[in-house]
Amino acid sequence: xxxxYIMLVDTARNEMRVPVKALLNPYDDKNAFAAGMPQFFxxxxxxxxxxVDVLAKEVTEESRRTLQLTLASAEAAPELFGRNDMYFYWxxxxxxxxxxxxxNDGRGPDEREMDRIAIIDLTPFVEDWSDDxxxxxxxxxxxxxxxxxxxxxxxxxxxxxxxFLKLIRQLxxx
Numbered sequence: 001x002x003x004x005y006i007m008l009v010d011t012a013r014n015e016m017r018v019p020v021k022a023l024l025n026p027y028d029d030k031n032a033f034a035a036g037m038p039q040f041f042x043x044x045x046x047x048x049x050x051x052v053d054v055l056a057k058e059v060t061e062e063s064r065r066t067l068q069l070t071l072a073s074a075e076a077a078p079e080l081f082g083r084n085d086m087y088f089y090w091x092x093x094x095x096x097x098x099x100x101x102x103x104n105d106g107r108g109p110d111e112r113e114m115d116r117i118a119i120i121d122l123t124p125f126v127e128d129w130s131d132d133x134x135x136x137x138x139x140x141x142x143x144x145x146x147x148x149x150x151x152x153x154x155x156x157x158x159x160x161x162x163x164f165l166k167l168i169r170q171l172x173x174x
Contacts, residue, residue: 004051005042005160006059006077007090007167008067014122016167017096019062019114020142021151026109036147037155038138039114040088040163051087052077061110063117065101070094080166088163118142127173134168135161 008017019039025032043058045051052069055077059069069091077095080088106112120141125134139145147155155161 001085002045002051003042003086004045004054004058005040005086005088005163006055006069007040007080007088007163008059008069008096009090009092009167009171011092016120016122016171017063017067018118018120018138018142020116020118020144022113022115023148023151026106026112031148031150032113033151034154034158034160035151036115037144037151038118038120038142038164039160042088051089055089059096062114064104064106064111064114066099066103066117067096068099069096080163080170083159083162086159088159088167090167116143122168122171125168125172127169131165134165138164138168 009015010017019041021032021034021037021039023032023035024030041055041059041062043054043061045054056069059067077089077091080090082088103116118141120138124137129137139147
């Protein structure tokens, strides 16, 4: 089954809304994959489910209803890249909105996959930085420096890391 992911970018403020993975998987209370590290919003499509429907549902759930993807804009969201049945997208400020709902404890496991939403300032990033420098700044701003060692290892070899590098370079490169 394909997996779809999206990043919410506020172009006016030069920021991204970045979910940070919870330490424990809320479905089995075991260590989560890439625990404590930055993520894209996203999840697995089922059957003939459109990617925009998956993305809208996941943004709502993983932000604990604090953020909402607008479907019309999601349909036009540019694909960042796809590999291994994983597809990464991003959308500008007109593709999502804050709902006004305060961050909460989450209604169920689907809302407790993420620990928090970090606001990442894109201003300090430079296109020609090394991959490690870009990731170090992302991790610093997301407050993930104390993530578990295994979470950092998972992230280091993940497609999510590749997607962050591609997106940040694209956004700061013009």
